[in-house]
Structures are given as structure tokens and as C-alpha cells.
Amino acid sequence: MARASQTHMAVLGALSIEPMTGYALRETIRDVLGHFWSESFGQIYPALAELERLELVERSGSAKAGSSTFTITAAGRRRLRELLGEPVQVAPARNGLMLRLFFGRTLGVEACRELVVAAEADAQRRLLEFDALAVQVAGETQHAADEPFWQLTISAGRHSAQATIAWAQECLAALDEVAR
Amino acid sequence: MARASQTHMAVLGALSIEPMTGYALRETIRDVLGHFWSESFGQIYPALAELERLELVERSGSAKAGSSTFTITAAGRRRLRELLGEPVQVAPARNGLMLRLFFGRTLGVEACRELVVAAEADAQRRLLEFDALAVQVAGETQHAADEPFWQLTISAGRHSAQATIAWAQECLAALDEVAR
DNA sequence: TGCAACATGTAAGAGGTTACATGATTAC
DNA sequence: GTAATCATGTAACCTCTTACATGTTGCA
Known part of the structure; x- marks a missing residue:
């Protein structure tokens, strides 16, 4: 095989x-x-x-x-x-944003802040996309049997985006502390 | 260059x-x-x-x-x-779990449930790891200037794991609905 | 003595992206 | 007619993983 x-x-x-x-x-x-x-x-x-x-x-x-x-x-x-x-193949982690934040002392607090702000904005945009997508999928009657599964993946995206937004806000507060 | x-x-x-x-x-x-x-x-x-x-x-x-x-x-x-x-390079998305759930009608509800349960267990495990890591990093006085940045990446991991757990629980409830 | 861990590197090959070449169809 | 979009495919290239080959050090 x-x-x-x-x-x-x-x-x-x-x-x-x-x-x-x-x-x-x-x-x-x-x-x-x-x-x-x-x-x-x-x-x-x-x-x-x-x-x-x-x-x-x-x-x-x-x-x-x-x-x-x-x-x-x-x-x-x-x-x-x-x-x-077959078993899910997990791709090796490669998160460029986290790598930069980890070396934030070298990169500088201001650049870190900008990266986090951009990440939050992107997550906000994704959240809106998922909202629209959920409505669209719910309206497609020809794929009714697939719909509940598709909604699971949309929900995962929404949870992930919300987590990013919450993290980013915590981050910005923490970076304020560092800058002080 | x-x-x-x-x-x-x-x-x-x-x-x-x-x-x-x-x-x-x-x-x-x-x-x-x-x-x-x-x-x-x-x-x-x-x-x-x-x-x-x-x-x-x-x-x-x-x-x-x-x-x-x-x-x-x-x-x-x-x-x-x-x-x-330099700008963060975003790796093309490749999430094998989501791909399987998307085709959940073909894969079957029971197999989907197992995948979600495994994902939740993995997220729980990661959450414990992050808790231990946060304490360990906080204790390393020789890297005091790096610590706040390192905590940001740990916090991101924690938020991501928590989001996965919340999503998984929602998922299992939704799959119960489908199975009924 | 022999095993586990430390250490350095290479080779083959899988998997993936990008750019290019080419042509058909449709809309203005 | 001409530009945009639809459509198919190839070639070059890059990145990364895996397996292999090789040798050293410490220790039980």
C-alpha cells in the first residue's frame, strides 16, 4: 500500500x-x-x-x-x-513571532509591542471572517450532513483567534511593565 | 546581504x-x-x-x-x-486534525470524538508543562533581563492550550448532537 | 569491558514553493 | 481586440528530516 x-x-x-x-x-x-x-x-x-x-x-x-x-x-x-x-502527523512547531519575542531583549521592547499589536489585529480580522463563514455555512442547505463538522473547524479558528486576542492584551500590559 | x-x-x-x-x-x-x-x-x-x-x-x-x-x-x-x-514569515497552515474533522462525515463520528479527546488530553498535558516552565523560568536569576520576554511565550502557550481545551469540550457536546 | 550519552558531520530523499510556459475562454 | 480569468503542467530550487557513519568520554 x-x-x-x-x-x-x-x-x-x-x-x-x-x-x-x-x-x-x-x-x-x-x-x-x-x-x-x-x-x-x-x-x-x-x-x-x-x-x-x-x-x-x-x-x-x-x-x-x-x-x-x-x-x-x-x-x-x-x-x-x-x-x-491514519494518525495525525504533527508538523514541527515553527512560530516566528514567538521566536522574536523570546529574544525580545535583543529585538527591543518597542519592536515587540509592534509585533504583538499586529498579531492582535490579525486575530481580530480572523474572528470577523469566522463569524461570516459560520453564517454562510449554516445557510448552505445542500451540505447539511457536512455542516456540523465544518462548524467544528470554524469554532476551532474562533477559539484560537480569541485566545490570541486575550494573550496580546496581557502581553501589552506586561511590555508596559518592562519598559518602565 | x-x-x-x-x-x-x-x-x-x-x-x-x-x-x-x-x-x-x-x-x-x-x-x-x-x-x-x-x-x-x-x-x-x-x-x-x-x-x-x-x-x-x-x-x-x-x-x-x-x-x-x-x-x-x-x-x-x-x-x-x-x-x-525582518518580517515574520508565516508558515502555510497545515492542521491534520482540522482536515480530518472537516471530512468528519466520511471519517465517522466516533473517530472524530477520539481525535478530539486526544487533542484535549494533549492540551491538558501542555498546560501542566507550561505551569512548571513558568515557575522554573521565574527562578532563574541569571536570566532576569530575559525573563519577562520568556514569560510572554509561555503565556501564549498557556492561552493556546486553554483555548484547545474549551474548544474540545464544545466539540464533544456538538458531536453528541450529531450522533443522536 | 562494554554501554550510554556526548559529539560531529554527510547523504539521500521527501515534500513543498515559486516561477515559468502555454493556451482557452469570457467580458468589456 | 485585448485584458482578465480560467486552466494545465513542468522545472528549478529550497528546506528540512531521517538515517547513517564515525568517534569520544564517563562510568558502572
Whole structure:
């Protein structure tokens, strides 16, 4: 059995919702999974070719004609279930903001403050996005069976953004203490 | 000017606290920066060689002798300040747990529940770690000037863990609704 | 004496991004 | 007609991890 591929999981997953072109696949991943997943063109097309070779997806219309739609096969759905059941791979932590704050004495209090303010603003923006997204998903009646699961991921984003905002405010108070 | 390197930032940063061997460097990064940063051996040694070539660190004792200590130079400290001042690079999001929950209808409610329970347990464990870490850092009088900054990163970890716990509990309630 | 931990490095390869090349279709 | 968008793919390159090879030091 081929080894687990996270890209295959994302691509098969997206195609399990509805058939689409490679281009639309990328847009869907960016717009729908964007707050917790990403794939680039350089990954998507080779993945589709590989999945086609394995008969996990089917292509209708030729690539030359400018546009071909990919549909997940029954074997593809089985493979998707298999991939989803594999242990979650935790990506090694790499948080550039925390690295800078850790060396805050060298970076300087003012620069730290700016980074924290920017992080808070970004979290506020994300919070608004999640609010809008939750309403939008709730209104899509054609995906009613998926909706509760999708709301879980939106809720996770919201909790994360709120935590960032609370932390940032605590941070700014602490940095005031340091500056004094 | 050489382009920004995140690994150089982490290595120079760690050496700015105290001189050490490559091996100790890896242990320090894992134990001290571990909850928000990681570097592997395969990155650290080439980075040290490159930094030595650029005269940003100095090696005392030869590699052949089995052990050499690396010390940051004045130019190294300047370079570190420069690197810390560069814009934070945001890594593309890749959250395997969220991807699985998003396709929860295919994965199944029970498997989702197990993933969420595991995520909550992990967050609880991290919370205890942060509590211990905060006390430990507060007790290290030799790093008094760095301490407030280090506490900021610990506080971020704590907020993040707490958010995960709150989310997980909400999640389990929502999954009960779905299962019913 | 032999094992565990300390220490340094290299090589192979997976995985991923970016830029480029190319062309079709649609809207103005 | 021409610009923007849709669409497919490749190539170069970079980063990072893993496994391997090698040797030293301390200690039970």
C-alpha cells in the first residue's frame, strides 16, 4: 500500500464534496480549507495525475482541450476513509513571532509591542471572517450532513483567534511593565 | 546581504544566551524553544559551519577532538538583531486534525470524538508543562533581563492550550448532537 | 569491558514553493 | 481586440528530516 499522503487526503476530500477541475480544486482548498490547510499548484497537478494513475479519481475531458473535471471513484472514497483514519502527523512547531519575542531583549521592547499589536489585529480580522463563514455555512442547505463538522473547524479558528486576542492584551500590559 | 534564514536566527539567538556545542544547541532548542520552534541535526551543523564562515560565530576546540564550543561574535549579534527585525514569515497552515474533522462525515463520528479527546488530553498535558516552565523560568536569576520576554511565550502557550481545551469540550457536546 | 550519552558531520530523499510556459475562454 | 480569468503542467530550487557513519568520554 502506498504510503500516506496528506496532499492526497486533501485532494480526495475536496473531490468527495463535488467533482471539479484542478484549478477549482486549488481555489476550493484556499477558500474553504484555507484557515487550516494549504496546497500549491505544484502539488495539486502531480497529485491529480498520480491519483488518476491509481484509479482513485477519473478525468473527464482532456487536458489539451483546456479543461478537465476530476471525479472521485469508489476506490477513491475507500482510500480517503483509509487516509483519514491514519494518525495525525504533527508538523514541527515553527512560530516566528514567538521566536522574536523570546529574544525580545535583543529585538527591543518597542519592536515587540509592534509585533504583538499586529498579531492582535490579525486575530481580530480572523474572528470577523469566522463569524461570516459560520453564517454562510449554516445557510448552505445542500451540505447539511457536512455542516456540523465544518462548524467544528470554524469554532476551532474562533477559539484560537480569541485566545490570541486575550494573550496580546496581557502581553501589552506586561511590555508596559518592562519598559518602565 | 545574505537572505534571511530562520535557522540562523534560532542558532544565533540560542548562542546569544550562552556559548555551547552543536549538540547542546539542539538540546537547548528542543527543551527551551521546543513549544514553538524546532531544528534538526541536519540543519544545525551546516548552519554552524556557514555562520563560522561568515564570522558570525567562533569555534573553540577542533571538531576532530570530539567537541568544540561555538561563541557568537559582535558581528553575529548585529546579524541577529537584523534577522529579528525582518518580517515574520508565516508558515502555510497545515492542521491534520482540522482536515480530518472537516471530512468528519466520511471519517465517522466516533473517530472524530477520539481525535478530539486526544487533542484535549494533549492540551491538558501542555498546560501542566507550561505551569512548571513558568515557575522554573521565574527562578532563574541569571536570566532576569530575559525573563519577562520568556514569560510572554509561555503565556501564549498557556492561552493556546486553554483555548484547545474549551474548544474540545464544545466539540464533544456538538458531536453528541450529531450522533443522536 | 562494554554501554550510554556526548559529539560531529554527510547523504539521500521527501515534500513543498515559486516561477515559468502555454493556451482557452469570457467580458468589456 | 485585448485584458482578465480560467486552466494545465513542468522545472528549478529550497528546506528540512531521517538515517547513517564515525568517534569520544564517563562510568558502572
